[in-house]
Amino acid sequence: MSSVEERELAEVRMIEEGLRSVYDGDAEGVIEAFNGLRGFAINLVNLNITAEYELDAKALIIAMGDIGRETAERGMKTASIASALALGEVVVEAADRERESLALKALSVLGNLSLEFGRKNLDAAAKSAAESLGNVGKASSRKKMExxxxxxxxxxxxxxxxxxxxxxxxxxxxxxxxxxxxxxxxxxxxxxxxxxxxxxxxxxxxxxxxxxxxxxxxxxxxxxxxxxxxxxxxxxxxxxxxxxxxxxxxxxxxxxxxxxxxxxxxxxxxxxxxxxxxxxxxxxxxxxxxxxxxxxxxxxxxx
The missing domain is CATH 1.25.40 (Serine Threonine Protein Phosphatase 5, Tetratricopeptide repeat)
Structure with a gap:
């Protein structure tokens, strides 16, 4: 098995673990999964982007958003906060590296997730999302990404x-x-x-x-x-x-x-x-x- 295949398999397993933890109500497991997924996504952001890597990174970002929505649906406050923080870090990293396509995708996922937190009346999670969005905005302005x-x-x-x-x-x-x-x-x-x-x-x-x-x-x-x-x-x-x-x-x-x-x-x-x-x-x-x-x-x- 190639190193790329091993990485992709590890990503899939981490996504599955995150969803399983959500369904089991295991907040610590969800947080651990988000830490791993954030690391995978940031690693992809920092690679020399090919079409394949970009698609992989976007799929990973979408999966993070999907897990975040599941945490909101179940009112898991700490896990929802973790999802906002993880996505925010991915957006900022992508902006800093001027990977605008990936940054826009992650920002879209984060922005829509923040509104979901608001709809579910999760003030602490929505606040965390607002902080992430604010940090993204400031980082983007420093890079002059209008x-x-x-x-x-x-x-x-x-x-x-x-x-x-x-x-x-x-x-x-x-x-x-x-x-x-x-x-x-x-x-x-x-x-x-x-x-x-x-x-x-x-x-x-x-x-x-x-x-x-x-x-x-x-x-x-x-x-x-x-x-x-x-x-x-x-x-x-x-x-x-x-x-x-x-x-x-x-x-x-x-x-x-x-x-x-x-x-x-x-x-x-x-x-x-x-x-x-x-x-x-x-x-x-x-x-x-x-x-x-x-x-x-x-x-x-x-x-």
């Missing part, structure tokens, strides 16, 4: 939406904070589209919170936007700052219409701290933002 960074933002926004629906407070806070951090990281790397994208998605989250009459969530989005805006102001990232100010003003007005006085006050305070009077009136800036919004809409569709 699509990867944008998709990470989209998955975090969707997870935050689910967290708001299911009242998963830890997941909400984590997803929100990482969205802002990815925006800052993108601006630092000069990836304007993803810096603007973070502000756009935060505005969408805030608008959804207004529609749900959830003032505490509106305030938390406003504070995140304010923090992002101050970082962007320091870096001179003008277009992203324009979008952030635009988002803050939009949320302030929406909150005012719904008589959310605390959110209105928070919005006004953050706008004053940014000291950006007149920035929304610059026609050239607004035209640029529309272009970037259209780009981000395309990213959202692919996500």
């Amino acid at each position: 699509i990867m960074t944008g998709l990470s933002e989209v998955y975090l926004m969707r997870l935050a939406m689910k967290a708001m629906e299911e009242n998963l407070s830890e997941t909400w806070d984590t997803a929100l904070n990482y969205l802002g951090e990815i925006g800052v990281s993108s601006a630092e790397q000069g990836i304007e589209k993803d810096a603007v994208g973070a502000a756009i998605l935060l505005e969408e989250l805030g608008s959804a919170a207004v529609r749900k009459q959830n003032e505490p969530r509106v305030k938390s989005v406003i504070k995140t936007l304010g923090k992002l805006g101050r970082e962007l102001f320091q870096m001179g990232s003008k277009n992203a700052l324009v979008q952030t100010v635009w988002a803050l003003e939009t949320l302030r007005i929406l909150a005012k219409e719904q008589e959310m006085e605390n959110a209105v006050s928070a919005g006004k305070r953050e706008l004053e701290l940014l000291s950006t009077a007149g920035i929304l009136d610059e026609e050239q800036n607004l035209e640029k933002i529309q272009e970037i919004k259209e780009f981000h809409r395309q990213i959202l569709k692919r996500g």
Whole structure:
């Protein structure tokens, strides 16, 4: 038996062991299986990729997602957390090695799994997935991988939406904070589209919170936007700052219409701290933002 055949057989056995442990309710066995599968996947990422190796790696990543969904179905908290951590490490490794095809596949599996955790009301697992998505977004921005960074933002926004629906407070806070951090990281790397994208998605989250009459969530989005805006102001990232100010003003007005006085006050305070009077009136800036919004809409569709 060749070394490749031995590796493939070991992978199959580990997948079977992971599923068997899930069905037996053996969380430690599932965690051990994920550690092994993560190692196999990272090894494949670091090989000189051939078509065969890439297919093998993608099949392995899909299997990890399948096992993760089974843990969610059975409410296995620690095993679900392990699945999010393992997939997150695979995505980051693939991004660091600039294996974009594998990174995108693993990110897709992780993003969809995070939403499954949200649907099953597994706050700790969903929070862990949010952390993994956030780390992926920041790692991708450092590599200037625009699509990867944008998709990470989209998955975090969707997870935050689910967290708001299911009242998963830890997941909400984590997803929100990482969205802002990815925006800052993108601006630092000069990836304007993803810096603007973070502000756009935060505005969408805030608008959804207004529609749900959830003032505490509106305030938390406003504070995140304010923090992002101050970082962007320091870096001179003008277009992203324009979008952030635009988002803050939009949320302030929406909150005012719904008589959310605390959110209105928070919005006004953050706008004053940014000291950006007149920035929304610059026609050239607004035209640029529309272009970037259209780009981000395309990213959202692919996500």
